[in-house]
Amino acid sequence: MxxxxxxxxxxxxxxxxxxxxxxxxxxxxxxxxxxxxxxxxxxxxxxxxxxxxxxxxxxxxxxxxxxxxxxxxxxxxxxxxxxxxxGFGEVPRSLDKLKEEGMREKLCISSSNNSDKVLDDVEREESSFSLTPDDQETSSSSKIVSFADQKKEKSLWLLSQNFVKMFLCSDDDLITLDSAAKALLSDSQDPVHMRTKVRRLYDIANVFSSMNLIEKTQIPETKKPAYRWLGSESIAETGTSxxxxxxxxxxxxxxxxxxxxxxxxKTDCSSNxxxxxxxxxxxxxxxxxxxxxxxxxxxxxxxxxxxxxxxxxxxxxxxxxxxxxxxxxxxxxxxxxxxxxxxxxxxxxxxxxxxxxxxx
DNA sequence: CCGTCCCGCCAGCAT
DNA sequence: ATGCTGGCGGGACGG
Structure with a gap:
């Protein structure tokens, strides 16, 4: 046919x-x-x-x-x-905030160590930036009291922030996706969850890599692929170029x-x-x-x-x-x-x- | 064979 | 109901 x-x-x-x-x-x-x-x-x-x-x-x-x-x-x-x-100009600010939060939560992970049960997760509080001046909102119904945020517990957005926090707060600048997933999963090293988490992390890592926020390398010894934090300077480069x-x-x-x-x-594109x-x-x-x-x-x-x-x-x-x-x-x-x-x-x-x- | 990770189904919520 | 979001993981791709 x-x-x-x-x-x-x-x-x-x-x-x-x-x-x-x-x-x-x-x-x-x-x-x-x-x-x-x-x-x-x-x-x-x-x-x-x-x-x-x-x-x-x-x-x-x-x-x-x-x-x-x-x-x-x-x-x-x-x-x-x-x-x-x-814009990129907003990044340093965001990073600072993230770092502060990260330090506060002490959500950092250690490099391959029995982790202490860090009950990470998000609290039902905070998470209300609302900053962003300008905003000509009708000044009414603009306060999302952020309840029932259990849903975004698994959001890419949060995962992404936590990933960044790890770099910002960790002492070791080389992080593998597995360690990140492990840390972000608290402790339950359920292989299934891990797999899913890592999958998401790949997405995030790719995005940040393409922005030069992080760089893919590998751990000298293990040869395992890992990521290194490059920082916002690199981004600025991209932005100002x-x-x-x-x-x-x-x-x-x-x-x-x-x-x-x-x-x-789905499928085919019939008549374009x-x-x-x-x-x-x-x-x-x-x-x-x-x-x-x-x-x-x-x-x-x-x-x-x-x-x-x-x-x-x-x-x-x-x-x-x-x-x-x-x-x-x-x-x-x-x-x-x-x-x-x-x-x-x-x-x-x-x-x-x-x-x-x-x-x- | 295995580390990556694209693709898009479909659940949830908003309109 | 229709439309917008975006978890989630099957399975294809590349090394």
Missing amino acids: SSSYAMVSQDAESLALQTYSRKEKSLGLLVSNFLRLYNRDDADLIGLDHAAGKLGVERRRIYDVVNILESIGIVARKGKNMYSWK LFNSDEPKKRVFGTEITNLRAKRN GKQIGYKKHDDENTEQESKPAASKYVFGPSFPTGAASKKNENVRKGRLQEIESLASTYKPQYCNKEITSLLGHFTETWKRWYAELDRK
Whole structure:
């Protein structure tokens, strides 16, 4: 049935498929793009749908990003579907607070030691920031007395903060996700819970890594992967690196890629009734592959949204369009050093893909 | 084989 | 009921 597709691009298709890498859709990458998207000027509000569309990912992923970023004050929830951009400048403040809290709670863990039962958890008190001046709220119903917060006991937001606290309060700057999970689970080392916790920690660690807040390394002896705290200076770097450029022309990123418009539909992408109306500029690619650095925006979703792993995929040959959109997406103009290096490995894939394109 | 971790189901709460 | 959130863990991917 869905096999023979007399098309020369058939090979390109498979190549694209084999070129595809999970890394292209990693949370870390998503966050990088997210940050880049909203760090411009005093970016104001962040609409979840807007972000999802712009970044080419499903809504669900935006929640992950936003929850983690909120844990260190980069964004703040404004309301339904809406977050506000606070910026990196807010991070040091948040970190200080977190450190203070952490010290107070003495939630730090020790490196591989029988832990004393630390009844961490959150108390039903506190947790009311409400700071954030400006806020033109109608000054009414703005005090969430925070009751029944038992739900967020497991929130990514809290986990993220606790993870940060560990770095801020621990004497040892190398922390493994296992130790973190163990510490955050108090003591019950139930393998199942541990596993789940670690899974979440991976997400958080990836996000912070992509922000250069922490760095992945490994413990000299054990060789076990661990994370090292880098601090907010690194973040500042990321944030200030584009202090001048601002936007030469308000031409944001034409990332209109296969936007999964439908809410939570699943599988296949049926009709992508969108013709990618990319900016203008010819930029017919075919030579940018010689410039590894400055890889800018990374496309989020893989081409055939669901064809990659689902069964009922109908090979659409609308790839051409996507290719074009991707080409227009690639705009070598911003050169963030750290991000560039961060995306170094990714750039390879990028280039290879272009090479393939060219061949075709 | 195992460390990572993407994906999206679906429970809970809000509207 | 519809829509927004976001735990949670199956199982695919990469080394």
